[in-house]
Structures are given as C-alpha cells and as structure tokens.
Amino acid sequence: MPDIASQTDDPRSPITAKRRWRAYASNAPEGLTEANIHVGIAASFTANNLVPFIGSSLLEDGFAPTVTVGEYNQIFQTCLDPETYFTVLPDVIVLLFRLEDLFAAEIDEFLGGDRTAISRCDDKIDNLCRAIAQLRAGFSGTIIVSTPPFPTVVPPDAFELRNASDLGGLHRHIVTALVAAAADINEVRLVDLDGVQRHIGVTGAYDSRQWYLFRQPFTDAFLMEVGGLIARISATSRRASKKCVVVDCDNTLWGGIIGEDGLDGIQIGVDFPGSAFQDFQRLLLYWREQGIFIALASKNNEADVWEVFDKHDGMILKRDHISAWQINWEPKAENIHRIAADLNIGVDSLVFIDDNPMEIAYMRSACPGVISFLVPEDPAEILTTMQGVKLFDRQDITDEDRKRADMMRSERVRADLSGQMTKEEFLQALELRIEVSQGDAESLGRISQLVNKTNQFNLTTMRRTLEEVRELAANDQWRIYGVRVADKFGEYGLTGVIILELTSDTTVRLDTFLMSCRVLGRNVENSMLAAVADDLGREAGLILNGTYIPTAKNSMVANFLPDHGFQSSDDGSWQIALKDVTPMPASVTRVDKGTL
Numbered sequence: 087m088p089d090i091a092s093q094t095d096d097p098r099s100p101i102t103a104k105r106r107w108r109a110y111a112s113n114a115p116e117g118l119t120e121a122n123i124h125v126g127i128a129a130s131f132t133a134n135n136l137v138p139f140i141g142s143s144l145l146e147d148g149f150a151p152t153v154t155v156g157e158y159n160q161i162f163q164t165c166l167d168p169e170t171y172f173t174v175l176p177d178v179i180v181l182l183f184r185l186e187d188l189f190a191a192e193i194d195e196f197l198g199g200d201r202t203a204i205s206r207c208d209d210k211i212d213n214l215c216r217a218i219a220q221l222r223a224g225f226s227g228t229i230i231v232s233t234p235p236f237p238t239v240v241p242p243d244a245f246e247l248r249n250a251s252d253l254g255g256l257h258r259h260i261v262t263a264l265v266a267a268a269a270d271i272n273e274v275r276l277v278d279l280d281g282v283q284r285h286i287g288v289t290g291a292y293d294s295r296q297w298y299l300f301r302q303p304f305t306d307a308f309l310m311e312v313g314g315l316i317a318r319i320s321a322t323s324r325r326a327s328k329k330c331v332v333v334d335c336d337n338t339l340w341g342g343i344i345g346e347d348g349l350d351g352i353q354i355g356v357d358f359p360g361s362a363f364q365d366f367q368r369l370l371l372y373w374r375e376q377g378i379f380i381a382l383a384s385k386n387n388e389a390d391v392w393e394v395f396d397k398h399d400g401m402i403l404k405r406d407h408i409s410a411w412q413i414n415w416e417p418k419a420e421n422i423h424r425i426a427a428d429l430n431i432g433v434d435s436l437v438f439i440d441d442n443p444m445e446i447a448y449m450r451s452a453c454p455g456v457i458s459f460l461v462p463e464d465p466a467e468i469l470t471t472m473q474g475v476k477l478f479d480r481q482d483i484t485d486e487d488r489k490r491a492d493m494m495r496s497e498r499v500r501a502d503l504s505g506q507m508t509k510e511e512f513l514q515a516l517e518l519r520i521e522v523s524q525g526d527a528e529s530l531g532r533i534s535q536l537v538n539k540t541n542q543f544n545l546t547t548m549r550r551t552l553e554e555v556r557e558l559a560a561n562d563q564w565r566i567y568g569v570r571v572a573d574k575f576g577e578y579g580l581t582g583v584i585i586l587e588l589t590s591d592t593t594v595r596l597d598t599f600l601m602s603c604r605v606l607g608r609n610v611e612n613s614m615l616a617a618v619a620d621d622l623g624r625e626a627g628l629i630l631n632g633t634y635i636p637t638a639k640n641s642m643v644a645n646f647l648p649d650h651g652f653q654s655s656d657d658g659s660w661q662i663a664l665k666d667v668t669p670m671p672a673s674v675t676r677v678d679k680g681t682l
Contacts, residue, residue, distance in 0.1 A: 100139070100306035103313075107138035110145055123149050125320060126176030128156040128164035130187035132302040139306075139313025140320075147321045158301070159187065165217035168225060178228040178320045181218065182279070184303070185260060186239045188214070193240055196256050207260055215267040222271055226553050228323050230275045230316060231268055233261050235283035239297065244288040273552060275319045275481060282311045318479055326539070328457070328477040329435040330379035330409070331370065332425055335391055337441040338461050339363060339403065344390045353465075355400035362465035367402040369472055374407060377487030378478050379494060381425045382411040383418045383438070409494040418445055419452035429494065430603070437477055485532070489579055496576035497604065509607075513673040516573040518608055522584070522617035523679040525566040530555050532580045533568050536600060540583075541639040543611070544600040545632065545646065548585075563588050564597075565621075569614055571605050572682045581605050582614055586622075589631075594622060594664075596632040609671040615650060617676060619667035630667070632660045 125140055127133045137153045144151040156164050156171040161181050164171045168179060185193060189207055196203040222229060236244060236257050246253065261280055268274050283291045291308035304312075336343045340363050341353030353360040374380055380403070384391055391413050395405045410428040412421030418440070426433045434455035440446055441461040449458045462471050480487075504512045525533050534552040541547065550558070558564040569582030582605075585598035601611055622628055632647050651668065652660035670676055 100310045103142035103310055104138045104306075106145060107141045110141065122152060123178065123320060123324065124152045124154070124174065124176040125178045125180060125316070126154050126156060126168075126172045127180045127182065128161050128171065129180075129182040130159050130161055130184055131182070131297075131304075132158060132300050133182060135296075135302050135304070135306070136182075136309050136313055136316075139310045140316050141313075143314045143317030144321065147317065149321065161188075162214070162217050165221040168221060175225075176227065178230065178316075179221065179225065180230045180232075180277070180316055182232040182277075183214075183234055185234045185237045185257065189260070193237065193253070193256065197241065197252065204256065204259060207256070208263055211260065211263045211267055215264075215271060218268070218274060219271045222274065226551055228275065228320060229273070230277050230319055231264075232277050233264060233280040235279045235291065236288055238288060238292045238303065272556070273481075275323075277312065277315050277319060279312060282308060282315070286311065318476060319481070322479045322481055326435075327480045328378070328437050329431050330381055330425070330429060330437070331373060331478075332381045332383050332422060332436050332438045332456075333370070334440040334442070334445070334461075335382060335384040335386060335394070335413075338439060339367060340394065340398075340400075341465060344394055345386060349393060349398060352394065352398070354394075354398060359465035360400055362468050364400065364402050365469045366472060369469060370403060371407065373478050374491050375488055376478065376480060376483050377490040379409040379429055379431075379491055380407055381429070381436075382408055382413060383421050383425065383440075384411075384413045385415050385418070386413050388413040406495060407491070409491050417448070417452075419449050422449070422453060422456060437475065439472070485579065489577065493576065493578060493604075499575050500573075510673075513609060513671075516575075516608065516673070518571065518573045518610075518674045519677050519682055520610060520613045520617070520674055521570040521677050521679055521682045522567050522582075522614060522621070523570075525555075525559055525568045529568045529580060530559060530566075533566065533583050536580070536583050536602070537585075537598065540600045540602065541637070542603055542642055543606060544598075544640050545596070545643055546598055546635045547600075547637050547640060548598050558585065567614075567618070567621075569601070569610070569617075570682050571608075571610055577682065578602070578605050582610065584614060584618055586618070592627065593629045593631055596630055599632070609674050611646070612650070612668060613670050613674045613676065615667050616670040619664040620670075620676075622664055624665045624667070626664065628664045630662050630664055631655075632662075633658070634660070 123144060127136065133155050137155060141151050141153045154172060154176070160171060161183055164179070165181070169175055189210060192203040192207045192210070218229065218231060237253065240253065242249060242253055265276065268276060286308050291305055292303060293305045297303040333339060341359050342351055344352055354363050355361065356364070370380055382391070392405060395401055395403065410425045412424050414421065422436060422438065423433060426436060433453060436456050438449050438456050438458040439461060440449070440458070443460060446458045446460045449456055457477055459472070459475060462468055500516070503515060507515060531552060534550065534555045537555065538549050555566065559566045565586040565588070567584040568580050569584065570580050571578040581602040583598055583600050587595040587597050589595050599614070601614070618630070632652055634644060634647055636644065647660040648654070651666055652662045655661055
C-alpha cells in the first residue's frame with residue numbers, strides 16, 4: 087500500500103496537486119504574476135477530477151487559473167455553440183474523448199468481423215473535425231483536442247492475442263486519421279492521451295470503480311499527467327519559451343576532464359558511459375532544430391575544448407552547432423552575461439546546465455533570472471533528466487526558427503567582415519538581396535510571430551493574432567507583405583512586415599512597419615519603403631500615411647518617418663507621396679518571390 091504521508095510531502099504527487107488546488111480555490115490568489123486564464127473542458131466522460139490537476143499545474147507556472155467543465159458528453163454541441171455550454175467563454179477549450187464513448191457501435195461491429203466499420207469510423211472523425219473547424223472559425227482562443235487512449239471498456243483487454251491486428255489496429259487507424267485531419271485545422275493543439283496511457287500503462291491509467299460509479303474512467307496518476315500537458319499547452323501560447331541552452335563541457339557534454347584526461351581519456355562514444363553523453367548531445371541538437379541556441383560556458387583552455395569538437399569522432403555536436411561561447415577561467419555568472427550580449431537576447435532567456443553543484447548554486451544566486459539545472463552524477467540518468475526540461479516548449483516552429491542558429495553563425499562572419507571595412511564597403515560586400523512579397527499561407531504564421539514580438543524597430547507595435555492576420559490577408563482593402571533578406575553569407579529569413587490599409591482611391595495607411603534588429607543598418611528599411619512604393623505604383627498619385635506610436639522600447643524609430651521624407655500633418659500623422667519615396671539603394675537587389 088502506498089505511503090500516504092510520503093505522497094503529501096512529494097510536490098509532484100496527485101495528493102499535493104489536489105491540496106494546492108483546494109487551497110487556491112478557497113482563498114484569494116496571492117503572489118501570482120500572470121493574467122488570469124480560463125480553461126473550459128468538454129469531454130465524453132466525467133472530467134471533474136481533471137480540474138485540480140490542470141489548475142495546480144497552471145498555478146505552478148504563475149497563472150491565476152479558472153477551470154470549468156461543460157455538460158457531460160456534449161463535445162459536438164460545444165463545438166457548434168460554445169457560449170451555451172460555458173457560462174463565460176473560456177480562453178482555452180479542451181475537447182477530450184474516448185473511442186468507447188464515440189465509436190462504441192463501430193468497435194462492436196469491427197470486433198464482430200465487419201471490417202467496413204473502419205470507413206464509418208473515418209466518417210465520424212470527419213464529422214468531429216468539421217465541428218472543430220466550425221469552433222475554430224468562431225473562437226479565437228486556444229483549442230486542445232485529445233488523441234484517444236486504447237479502449238478499456240470493451241470485451242478484449244490490452245493483452246488479447248489478436249490485438250495487434252484487431253482492436254489495436256483499429257485504435258492506431260483512428261488516432262492516425264484524427265492527427266492527419268486535425269493538422270488541416272488552423273492552430274488546433276493535440277494533447278496525447280494515447281501517449282500518457284502508454285507511459286502510465288493501461289492498468290495504471292484505468293479506474294474501473296470510478297468508471298462504473300461516476301463515468302470517470304481514469305486514475306489520479308493518469309489525470310495528473312494529462313492535466314500537466316494541458317497546462318503546458320495553455321501556458322505555451324501565452325509566454326515565450328527560453329531561447330538558449332548554456333552547457334558546461336567536462337562531465338556534461340562528455341565524461342571526464344579534457345585538461346587532465348586528454349583527448350583519448352574522455353568518455354564519449356557508442357559504449358556506456360560515453361553513449362549517455364552522446365544521447366544528451368542529440369537532445370541538444372533536437373532543441374537546436376527548434377530554434378534554440380546552444381552556447382558553451384566552460385572553465386577550460388579554449389584550445390582543449392575545440393580539439394574535442396574538431397577531432398574526437400564520438401562527438402555528435404560540432405563546432406558549427408555552437409552559437410556563442412565563453413571558455414576561460416572567469417566566473418560563469420559573468421560569462422553568461424557575455425553570452426546573452428553576443429546573442430542579443432536577455433539573460434532571462436537562458437537555461438544553464440552544469441555538473442558542478444557549486445556552479446549551479448552560484449548561478450542561482452548571482453543570476454536568478456537564469457534557470458539552472460544540475461547534471462545527474464549517473465550518466466545513465468542525464469537524458470531522462472534533461473528531457474524533463476520543458477522551458478523550450480513551443481507549438482509552432484517556423485522555417486526561421488529552424489534556421490536561427492545557423493543564421494547566428496553567419497552573423498558572426500558578417501561582424502568580423504564589418505570590422506575590416508568602412509560602412510559603404512561593408513554594404514557593397516554583403517551583396518544584399520531582399521524579397522518583398524504578399525504573405526501566403528506558409529508565411530502568415532511567421533508574420534504573426536513578428537507582429538507580436540517585435541518591440542524596437544516597430545512604428546506602431548500593433549499586435550494581432552494569427553486569425554486576425556489571416557482575415558486581413560483575405561480582405562482586398564489590406565495588403566500584408568513579408569520581407570525576406572539574404573546576402574552572400576546566408577539567409578536572414580523573414581525579418582520584416584508591412585501591413586497597409588487602402589483607405590481610399592488616393593490614400594494608403596501604413597498600419598504596421600517593423601523589422602528585426604538583426605538586419606538593422608543594412609538599408610533594409612529603406613528598401614522596404616521603396617518596394618511598397620514600387621508595388622503600389624509611384625505614378626498612381628497615391629499618398630502614404632504613417633504614424634509613430636511611442637512605447638517604452640521603440641524610441642529607435644521615433645524619427646524614422648521624417649528622416650525618410652514624410653511630412654507632418656495637422657492630425658499628428660505623417661504623409662509622403664509615393665513618387666517621392668527614395669528608390670531602392672544601390673547596395674540592395676530586389677528579387678522575385680522564391681528566388682532568394
């Protein structure tokens with residue numbers, strides 16, 4: 087029998103989570119830094135027991151949550167009319183279902199030998215996804231849909247000998263069809279109940295007594311994992327992930343100390359314990375492919391460290407994968423500020439990983455904004471421990487995200503070149519190319535990302551959801567441009583956004599004009615204006631109206647409009663005739679879409 091006392095002391099136990107939620111629900115929230123978030127649940131089973139686990143996880147993340155459950159087994163009805171099933175429309179709507187609840191007849195028919203039941207299951211999946219799409223069309227918040235776990239309230243159990251081809255095959259087919267259909271609906275998030283059940287085990291996830299008494303089929307252990315996943319998805323859409331992982335080298339990227347053990351003495355390779363360090367490096371590369379920078383902070387001789395990267399055949403990480411480094415004998419809490427400056431990101435965007443408890447303690451004291459993790463002493467535990475780091479969670483990964491680390495390395499090469507030339511020589515040497523084209527379905531996600539996070543070079547800092555951006559793109563009175571930039575060293579990606587409103591036959595309003603600071607000072611902003619004038623027609627007699635809305639962070643563009651020929655108007659706006667916009671600079675070449 088489990089030790090109840092020890093569970094109540096465990097911050098990750100279901101008992102502790104429920105106790106935390108009860109305390110919060112019965113008292114006014116104190117010390118919470120984030121805005122309230124309202125999660126609404128519609129489920130094919132009784133979902134009330136899930137509420138404290140979602141709520142407790144959101145509390146841990148600093149939110150002040152409200153979690154409500156709609157009427158029992160009303161998923162379709164909730165999709166079609168959510169305001170009827172929730173007293174207040176939530177910020178997040180979660181749709182949870184089991185196959186036993188929605189596909190009972192088809193399962194019985196399939197188990198009876200009727201293989202045509204599969205097509206009827208496909209029809210039900212299509213109907214469900216059409217309902218979700220209708221919800222998406224009228225609801226701008228987050229939508230989370232579950233993948234169904236393996237059925238339990240059916241005649242065969244999980245160990246039925248024919249499951250691989252019978253019930254197991256049907257389950258896999260439905261999950262695959264659901265995932266494929268949901269991918270066609272804008273911004274629908276999936277919570278993997280099927281994966282949680284695999285992690286917990288079918289018998290550990292199912293509570294038969296709860297099911298028969300209350301139509302609540304799951305154990306607290308299962309619900310706690312599901313609640314944590316739902317909370318993570320909900321939180322990810324409301325806060326930025328960390329941007330860089332800073333790692334030590336000795337006994338972190340490899341076993342041993344390179345300065346003492348030498349290249350042949352460190353442990354990194356296909357045999358344990360070296361294989362455990364290789365697997366951790368693969369995790370780092372996985373994060374890098376999602377747009378996370380990898381940086382090194384090591385007390386070492388720099389030449390020794392790079393010798394490992396360049397010459398040891400067991401290294402999965404290569405020198406080119408590293409975006410910034412501080413390899414010296416100075417305090418790491420000081421070096422980490424230099425890493426942040428090199429990457430042009432805040433120190434609070436960094437995650438620090440080290441094997442030395444003293445370094446971790448010092449970092450937590452000197453740089454509390456940096457989240458620090460201690461590497462386990464047993465190499466076999468490194469991967470599973472670091473897989474638990476969820477600070478890099480992100481739902482939408484764009485092409486720019488995947489290329490970000492490579493772009494940073496190219497920027498280092500440019501910086502070295504810039505230091506050897508005058509500004510004019512540098513601009514000519516870059517051979518800059520710019521693509522300014524109207525946003526399509528593939529680029530609107532990145533455009534929305536820039537609209538919502540660009541603070542400095544941004545005339546108005548107007549924020550819009552992806553749905554709002556899509557609506558403007560489909561409206562003939564609006565023009566949305568994405569700006570991509572490249573030079574001879576590589577691509578910068580989609581770095582600028584222009585949103586125009588055609589207010590009349592003679593005037594155009596510059597609603598949004600923003601640019602990533604990483605292309606600042608390279609005539610990109612001038613080229614963006616010139617491209618707009620060219621596209622709208624310099625001889626059309628149109629007037630471009632612009633506005634600067636000051637914020638705490640965009641002072642760098644305070645004089646942008648007058649510096650580029652705009653004249654002030656009585657209403658506080660600025661105007662310029664398109665024919666008077668300065669042409670494309672000689673150092674920049676505009677290219678057609680898709681030819682960058």
